Amino acid sequence: MxxxxxxxxxxxxxxxxxxxxxxxxxxxxxxxxxxxxxxxxxxxxxxxxxxxxxxxxxxxxxxxxxxxxxxxxxxxxxxxxxSDLSNQSQVFELTLKLGEIRQGDDSITKYFHSLKRLWQDLDLFNTYEWKSTEDCNHHKKMVEDDRIYKFLAGLNIEFDEVQGRIIGRSPLPPIGEVFAKVIREESRRSVMLGKKTAAL
Structure with a gap:
């Protein structure tokens, strides 16, 4: 495109x-x-x-x-x-791509970094001038929470349990911590699957 x-x-x-x-x-x-x-x-x-x-x-x-x-x-x-392409069009295209991304056959790491690349591209177009540090921090937290919801919403169904535990927390943990929790669940499931296969 x-x-x-x-x-x-x-x-x-x-x-x-x-x-x-x-x-x-x-x-x-x-x-x-x-x-x-x-x-x-x-x-x-x-x-x-x-x-x-x-x-x-x-x-x-x-x-x-x-x-x-x-x-x-x-x-x-x-x-x-x-250069006549407006920032709005680029933001729209990136937002569409974000909406389409799901984990699917990807590992958690690959899925998360696909999202992260698009978030970084979007950040290039977001230039805000804040009147106070408090407003800036509040906005950053809102953006991070939205990204956590997007990350969790695109996970495969087998991660519903860890997804529920994270969403049940208030306030939500930082996105790095959320990623680490899901990665640990992915590792745990991989080990359990390996044990079941060995038992067979």
Missing amino acids: VIIFFTGLNLFECNIRRQGKIGYITGDKKEPAVDDPAHSVWDAKNSMVMTWLVNSIDEDISSNYMCYPTTKELWDNVNQMY
Whole structure:
């Protein structure tokens, strides 16, 4: 989906900033003259950032972006094509994906981290300015509780018991503690299943 693709570009830009290579996509890191000894270093780093960018693009369309000479030209073209996508559309798409996720055949760890990746993407679009620390903490707790409910609701039926024990607590424990409790239940069930199989 194009919307998820553009979300990936937002994540790419954040990662590039952390790597200290943002100048290659903004154009601030100017290309030296070809006969300048610094040109080979610039060219190698430009190629590296371009490779990162192309690899962050969906395979279905990445081949369209292989012919640009500089990262900035590639970046500008991608943004021209997709920057009119609103944050609301991206948030909507991510929310739809969250609504569809269930544990299914996945382990608890894989299921939880699938949710966590989408939550992290959503967090990129949530920029709040709080008037007080109390309001901020209250909002964070509400968001965390919502995520706990989502995680528990998507578990397979065999985790109903641990799900009930967690929901029965007030206030809800932190999400890390909830994950640990469910993991322990998964391990316990795996051991019990192994004993039953050995007994047969």
